[in-house]
Amino acid sequence: MxxxxxxxxxxxxxxxxxxxxxxxxxxxxxxxxxxxxxxxxxxxxxxxxxxxxxxxxxxxxxxxxxxxxxxxxxxxxxxxxxxxxxxxxxxxxxxxxxxxxxxxxxxxxxxxxxxxxxxxxxxxxxxxxxxxxEDDEAGGLMVTELLKYPVVWTGAQVISDLGDHADEYRDYDVQYAYLVDDDDRLVGVLRMRDLLLSKRGTPLAENMISNPLSVFDTTSIEDLIDLFDRHHFFGVPVVTQEHRLIGVVHRASVEEARAEQHDSDFLKTQGIVGGEEIRSMPLLVRSRRRLAWLSVNIVLNMVAASVIAVYQDTLSSVIALAVFLPIISDMSGCSGNQAVAVSLRELSLGLVRETEWRRVWLKEVSVGIINGIALGLLIALVSYVWKGNAYLGFVVGLALCLNTMVAVSIGGLVPLVLKRFKVDPAIAAGPILTTVTDMCGFFLVLSIASALLDKLQ
The missing domain is CATH 1.25.60.10 (MgtE N-terminal domain-like)
Structure with missing residues (x-):
């Protein structure tokens, strides 16, 4: 080349x-x-x-x-x-x-x-x-390009129709034909293989699959995902509440919608609100969407920083604490984000209800206790090796342990609360978690240090 x-x-x-x-x-x-x-x-x-x-x-x-x-x-x-x-x-x-x-x-x-x-x-x-x-229901994911025939037809009539409309049908999914009655209600599914291998004069009803599985046009994407996980179908017919056939939703469309939903949730957690963003979009539109998140975050961070201002005398007396404040804040935030991710995932799959806060909290705080103790011991050991002060290790280790339990509790519960109040948890859970874990982390470190100030100096 x-x-x-x-x-x-x-x-x-x-x-x-x-x-x-x-x-x-x-x-x-x-x-x-x-x-x-x-x-x-x-x-x-x-x-x-x-x-x-x-x-x-x-x-x-x-x-x-x-x-x-x-x-x-x-x-x-x-x-x-x-x-x-x-x-x-x-x-x-x-x-x-x-x-x-x-x-x-x-x-x-x-x-x-x-x-x-x-x-x-x-x-x-x-x-x-x-x-x-809606984009997340069967009616919004289905295609209306399908092969639909009266159940009273014969194989010869279908073969003739396929030949007469070959150009139109070329882009259709022609593995199946869907059979309807006089009121356009779905009564059967016909495999093309059965059609081609049957005698031309045979009525379609003799070769069709009767009472086929179908979904309503209002079926949610969560139910569609569950259906395709349980059945190896390429597509499922979509019907109205009166069982009239109006389309087909394909497995590929559901998988694509699920991927887009995950991408959208990820963008929201990173502060890209108002829809999808690509860099060819107008500059001011992109800036406005990002500022909607950043302007809220700066206010919340000022609230968290105010805790440090209250304990500035303690911080100035034991300057080593300043090294550990961002570590405790960041580690607790990471633990909380893990809990947020699990709650968002379970909500999207329908594995947890918004009212099940007690179950979610018990599950999360159990993990928080174990991980909090492990992380607290680790950071306590590091601080002791660095400064040779066991009390400093006790302060930062206990603060990280307690803040980890707080973070996973909030991370697990906030999405459920927001969902119940019709607020998008993917957008709001992050700022709430960040602010609370920062405030609690700073408060725990500085308040415990204030109580043991004479041992730290």
């Missing part, structure tokens, strides 16, 4: 920009086809806003839709909103129904309406209906 080729591969957006300048869709498509999916999304991300719009306008709607589907939702939405409504409508119409609904549902109302007005009335109505579902 030449140096020039290596440079192009490392900076694919530059070559993509040059291909866009030709105005030839074939050249743009040919270059994109040489790139793996990750490099396609990288190249599009690094283009100027004008070139981003240009590449989607140049490509055929189907190819543009393939490119958009590789992008994070937040970036795809931004691109669709910047395009002309008629161009955006053509691209969105080529997307899978679940992604189509997600983008429309998260757009600004004015942009979404303009795009929907450019779509076919029935397609726009279907998209709008799906966009009303």
């Amino acid at each position: 030449t140096t020039a080729e290596t440079e192009i591969n490392e900076r694919p957006w530059e070559e993509l920009a040059r291909s866009i300048e030709t105005g030839d869709a074939a050249i743009v498509k040919a270059y994109l086809d040489t790139l793996p999916a990750t490099d396609q999304s990288l190249a599009l991300d690094r283009l100027s806003d004008e070139n981003k719009q240009a590449v989607l306008a140049i490509l055929d709607p189907e190819d543009a839709a393939d490119l958009v589907s590789l992008l994070p939702d937040v970036q795809a939405i931004e691109l669709m909103e910047d395009l002309l409504p008629e161009t955006a409508a053509l691209i969105i119409d080529e997307l899978p129904s679940n992604l189509k609904a997600d983008l429309i549902g998260e757009m600004e109302q004015e942009d979404a309406t303009a795009i929907l007005n450019e779509m076919e009335p029935q397609a726009a109505a279907d998209c709008l209906r799906l966009s009303k579902y």
Whole structure:
């Protein structure tokens, strides 16, 4: 590989920009086809806003839709909103129904309406209906592209339909067909293998799987995860409360949603609030979202620092304590964050209820006692070896032991309390834990040291 080729591969957006300048869709498509999916999304991300719009306008709607589907939702939405409504409508119409609904549902109302007005009335109505579902329920994860036939049909009729609509069905999951009655209610599932190996005139009802497992459109993602953990299905039909078939939710969609949920929770715990953030977003938007967290944290940290101010005489008399304050605060915070993580995980899986605070506390404080004693003895030994003062070791060791128990208790319980009061525990648990463990840690060290001040000097 030449140096020039290596440079192009490392900076694919530059070559993509040059291909866009030709105005030839074939050249743009040919270059994109040489790139793996990750490099396609990288190249599009690094283009100027004008070139981003240009590449989607140049490509055929189907190819543009393939490119958009590789992008994070937040970036795809931004691109669709910047395009002309008629161009955006053509691209969105080529997307899978679940992604189509997600983008429309998260757009600004004015942009979404303009795009929907450019779509076919029935397609726009279907998209709008799906966009009303929450992202973490079956209706929001399902696709409506499926093979659905009247149960009274024969195999020959299905084979004929497959041939007549081959282009439309090419992107469908065609491992199964779903059979419905006159009221569109699900009555059976037909494996394509059984269809192809049966006589053409055989009624579908003779080869179908009767009373198939299905989920309601309001089924939560936690229940979907549990279902797919228990059954090795590629997908499950989705029905309304009247058992009318409206879509299929695939295992891959549930796993992707679970991963996105975990990513979102992680971002929230790190102070990225207000949704997903990528660095191509407007500078002021990114700054505002981060400041929403940081401004609260600075106030909470000032509260914790006030404890030190109260005991500043003790601290100035035994300056060695200043070395151990951040250690005790940090170690207790780490223990508390472990407890927060377990509570968030159990809440997401439905393994604990918000009212089970006693059980959670007993489980956590048991771990806190053991780990607190172990960590307290370790830091006491270190302080004794350093200063040769057993009382100093006793002060910092006891403070770390007690603060560890406090931290895991708070870390385990706060998510349950916040969840019960309809506050997102992923956002609020961190600041509360940090502030309380800092305050308690500083207070324990300095108050115990004040009581033994004559032994420490």
